[in-house]
Amino acid sequence: MLVFPLLLWSSPSWAADPFSLPALSVTSNDDGSQSYSVTLQVVILMTMLSFIPAIIMMMTAFTRIIVVFGILRQAIGLQQTPSNQILIGLALFLTVFVMAPVFKQIHAQAIQPYMNEQMGALEALETASVPMRQFMLAQTREADLNLFVELAGEDQKFSSLEEVPLTIVIPAFVTSELKTAFQIGFLLFIPFLIIDLVVASVLMALGMMMLSPMIVSLPFKIMLFVFIDGWAMVVGTLAGSFGL
Numbered sequence: 048m049l050v051f052p053l054l055l056w057s058s059p060s061w062a063a064d065p066f067s068l069p070a071l072s073v074t075s076n077d078d079g080s081q082s083y084s085v086t087l088q089v090v091i092l093m094t095m096l097s098f099i100p101a102i103i104m105m106m107t108a109f110t111r112i113i114v115v116f117g118i119l120r121q122a123i124g125l126q127q128t129p130s131n132q133i134l135i136g137l138a139l140f141l142t143v144f145v146m147a148p149v150f151k152q153i154h155a156q157a158i159q160p161y162m163n164e165q166m167g168a169l170e171a172l173e174t175a176s177v178p179m180r181q182f183m184l185a186q187t188r189e190a191d192l193n194l195f196v197e198l199a200g201e202d203q204k205f206s207s208l209e210e211v212p213l214t215i216v217i218p219a220f221v222t223s224e225l226k227t228a229f230q231i232g233f234l235l236f237i238p239f240l241i242i243d244l245v246v247a248s249v250l251m252a253l254g255m256m257m258l259s260p261m262i263v264s265l266p267f268k269i270m271l272f273v274f275i276d277g278w279a280m281v282v283g284t285l286a287g288s289f290g291l
Contacts, residue, residue: 105221108145111228112285113138118232122239124265145289152178183220184208191219239268
């Protein structure tokens with residue numbers, strides 16, 4: 048772990064932009080042969096790839112969508128249908144749909160200039176963080192943001208939202224997303240709960256106490272969900288909740 052800081056300290060050009068190093072270095076030996084070695088750039092890039100799942104879950108619309116899907120499945124009473132793989136896949140593609148304008152902005156302002164060698168890697172990274180910050184701040188409640196600003200220290204004073212660091216924006220965004228997802232899930236739970244109460248009351252009135260109300264109400268809940276085109280309604284509501 049100490050090698051990377053020492054390398055940055057010993058070489059000012061590396062510290063300024065470690066991604067400016069060539070990905071592969073070739074060394075000619077005395078006998079005429081060549082040896083190849085992977086440089087620091089590849090190591091850094093491979094390390095950054097391990098953070099992609101965390102970025103998708105904590106900095107995009109994925110959290111709200113997958114939590115709502117999980118609550119919906121629980122409300123219907125289906126334990127394994129749709130399966131976790133299907134829900135995660137649907138949540139990922141819906142996340143891409145919701146985040147498409149942000150991704151296009153990042154590509155135009157950061158990725159494309161970096162590929163054209165018009166800016167360095169660190170500058171491109173800072174530029175790419177601006178649209179993500181704007182998206183997260185637009186979905187973050189002021190109370191949640193103030194909470195983490197206070198937790199960061201009383202000396203933290205920010206004159207504008209642009210000065211708030213990502214270390215504060217990200218947890219505030221995740222907290223707001225969880226609250227919003229639970230609010231949407233509560234509204235989805237109510238009609239299915241009413242069906243369960245009605246079925247349980249009818250069975251009790253008929254004296255059929257040994258029959259589980261869940262078994263009887265499940266077909267009615269599925270029928271209701273299909274009749275109102277529930278999946279389209281839920282997906283549309285989720286996409287609309289992000290201001291699309």
